[in-house]
Amino acid sequence: MIAKSYVESLATKGTRIDGRKFEEYRDISIEYGISSKSAEGSARVKIGDTEVVAGVKLDLGNPYSDRPDEGTIMVNVELIPMASPLFESGPPSINAIELSRVTDRGIRECGAIDFKKLCLRKGEKVWMVFIDIYAINADGNLFDACTLAAMAALRDARFPTVEEGDVIDYKKRTDTPLPISRLPLACTVWKLKDKFLVDPLVDEELASSARLSISFTEDDEVCSMQKGGDGTLTLEEIQTMVELAHTSTKNLRGNFK
Amino acid sequence: MKYEKRYDGREFEELRPMEAKVGVVKNAIGSAMFKIGKTVAIAAVYGPNDLFPKFLQYPDKARLRCHYNMMAFSGAGDRVRPGTSRRSKEISMVTEKALLPALDLQDFPKAVIDVHIELIQTDAGTRCAGICAASLALADAGLEMKDLVAAISGGLVGQTPVVDLDKQEEDFPNGAVDIPIAVLPRTGELTLLQLDGEITKEQLKITLEFAKKGCDKIYEVQRAALRAKYEEAKK
Numbered sequence: 001m002i003a004k005s006y007v008e009s010l011a012t013k014g015t016r017i018d019g020r021k022f023e024e025y026r027d028i029s030i031e032y033g034i035s036s037k038s039a040e041g042s043a044r045v046k047i048g049d050t051e052v053v054a055g056v057k058l059d060l061g062n063p064y065s066d067r068p069d070e071g072t073i074m075v076n077v078e079l080i081p082m083a084s085p086l087f088e089s090g091p092p093s094i095n096a097i098e099l100s101r102v103t104d105r106g107i108r109e110c111g112a113i114d115f116k117k118l119c120l121r122k123g124e125k126v127w128m129v130f131i132d133i134y135a136i137n138a139d140g141n142l143f144d145a146c147t148l149a150a151m152a153a154l155r156d157a158r159f160p161t162v163e164e165g166d167v168i169d170y171k172k173r174t175d176t177p178l179p180i181s182r183l184p185l186a187c188t189v190w191k192l193k194d195k196f197l198v199d200p201l202v203d204e205e206l207a208s209s210a211r212l213s214i215s216f217t218e219d220d221e222v223c224s225m226q227k228g229g230d231g232t233l234t235l236e237e238i239q240t241m242v243e244l245a246h247t248s249t250k251n252l253r254g255n256f257k
Numbered sequence: 258m259k260y261e262k263r264y265d266g267r268e269f270e271e272l273r274p275m276e277a278k279v280g281v282v283k284n285a286i287g288s289a290m291f292k293i294g295k296t297v298a299i300a301a302v303y304g305p306n307d308l309f310p311k312f313l314q315y316p317d318k319a320r321l322r323c324h325y326n327m328m329a330f331s332g333a334g335d336r337v338r339p340g341t342s343r344r345s346k347e348i349s350m351v352t353e354k355a356l357l358p359a360l361d362l363q364d365f366p367k368a369v370i371d372v373h374i375e376l377i378q379t380d381a382g383t384r385c386a387g388i389c390a391a392s393l394a395l396a397d398a399g400l401e402m403k404d405l406v407a408a409i410s411g412g413l414v415g416q417t418p419v420v421d422l423d424k425q426e427e428d429f430p431n432g433a434v435d436i437p438i439a440v441l442p443r444t445g446e447l448t449l450l451q452l453d454g455e456i457t458k459e460q461l462k463i464t465l466e467f468a469k470k471g472c473d474k475i476y477e478v479q480r481a482a483l484r485a486k487y488e489e490a491k492k
Binding site: 065105110231239 | 335343344347351358450452454455457466469
C-alpha cells in the first residue's frame with residue numbers, strides 16, 4: 001500500500017522509483033548458449049535485475065491431425081520460487097500460464113518459425129519445438145523478457161542429427177539453424193494513474209491498473225495483443241499504448257545482431 | 258486471395274443471429290444463455306458464499322471466480338478433452354478481468370461469487386459468448402452492476418475487416434486476425450482485448466471501432482433478454 005502511493009505520487013511528478021523516463025527501458029543483455037551442451041538452443045536475458053533463461057529442445061513426433069504437414073511448438077514458462085518471494089512451488093499459477101500463452105502466441109501467430117519446414121514426412125513425422133523459460137530473478141517486466149529469451153534461444157538452436165529409423169542423435173549436432181523467418185518482439189505498456197510506462201519494476205506493476213502486451217514484427221505489424229489488469233482502457237488509450245510499444249520494440253531490435 | 262464475400266453471406270459488419278435468455282438454470286441465483294450463430298454458451302452464478310481456504314479471501318470485497326469450459330462434444334472436430342487446460346484457465350482469467358469493472362463487490366467482503374460458463378456448441382467466438390452470457394447471469398442474479406458487458410471478436414479475414422468471425426473464417430487459408438474485445442457499452446471502455454494474427458496499426462484502429470459498434474448490437478439483445486424475464490413474471 002505504501003509502495004503504491006509512493007509510485008503514484010512519483011508518477012504524478014513525472015518520474016519513477018529509479019529515476020527513469022516513462023518510456024525508458026533498463027539495460028538489456030542477451031547471452032547465447034548458456035546450456036549449449038544439453039539444449040539445442042539456449043539464452044539468458046537480463047533486463048535490469050530481471051533475469052530469465054530459455055532453452056529449446058527438439059524432438060520428433062506426430063503432427064496434429066488438422067495440420068499434417070506442420071511442425072509444432074510449445075512454450076512453457078516456469079515462475080520458480082527462487083525468482084521471487086511472491087512465487088510458490090506447485091502447479092503453474094495462472095500468471096505463469098498467461099505468460100506461456102502470450103509468449104507462444106507472439107511467436108506462433110506471425111509464423112516466426114516456418115512450420116512447414118519442420119515437416120519430415122507429411123502426416124507422420126514432424127519436428128516438435130519445446131521452448132522452456134525459467135525466471136531466475138523476477139524484478140518486473142517478465143512479459144517482454146520471456147519473448148526476448150524465447151526468440152534468442154530459437155535463433156541459437158541447431159538441429160541434431162537424425163539417424164535411420166527416425167532416431168535422434170542429440171550428441172551430433174548439425175550446423176542447420178531452425179527455419180526462423182520473423183522476429184516478433186513484445187512490449188508491455190502499463191497504465192499507472194493517467195500515465196503510460198514500459199519496463200516496470202514489481203512495485204510499479206502492482207500499482208498499475210491495466211497493462212497491454214503488444215508484439216510487433218520487423219514489418220511494423222502487430223502480431224499479438226493481450227490486455228491484463230483489473231482496470232479498463234479506452235480506444236484512445238489503446239492507440240497511445242500501441243504507438244509507445246511500436247517505438248519500444250523498434251529499439252529492442254538493436255539487441256539482436 | 259481476397260475475401261470479398263463472407264462464407265455465410267453476411268455483411269462484413271454484420272453479426273451472426275443472436276439469442277439470449279435469462280433464468281436457464283433454476284438452481285443458480287442467476288443464469289443465462291447466449292447464442293451467436295452456432296456458438297452456444299450458458300452461464301450460472303452461485304454465491305456469495307464463504308470462501309475457503311481463508312487466504313484466498315479479500316478483506317474488503319468478494320472474489321469473482323469464473324470457470325470457462327468447453328463440453329467434450331462441443332467442438333466440430335476432435336473431442337475436447339474434459340477438464341481444465343492452459344487455454345481454459347487463461348480464458349477463465351480474462352473473463353474475470355472482463356467482468357470485474359462492471360461489478361461492485363464491496364457488499365460481500367471475504368465471500369466468493371462463482372460464475373460457471375459452459376459451451377454446448379462452438380463455432381468460434383466462445384470466450385465472447387461466454388462473457389455475454391456471464392454478464393447477463395450476474396445481472397439476473399441481482400448483483401449491483403455499473404453496466405452489462407458485451408463482447409465480440411473483430412478481425413481481418415484475408416485483409417478484409419470483419420466482425421464476429423466464425424470458425425471457417427478463422428481458418429481462412431491466407432490467414433485471419435482475431436481480436437476479441439469486451440466493452441462496457443455505456444462508457445465505451447474496453448475490459449478485454451486480445452489479438453492473434455498480423456495487422457497494421459491502421460487496420461487495428463478500424464477493426465476495433467467495428468467491433469465496438471458490434472457490442473452495441475449485443476447490448477440491445479442482452480437488455481431485451483433481461484426485460485423479457487420481467488414481462489414473463491407479470492403474466
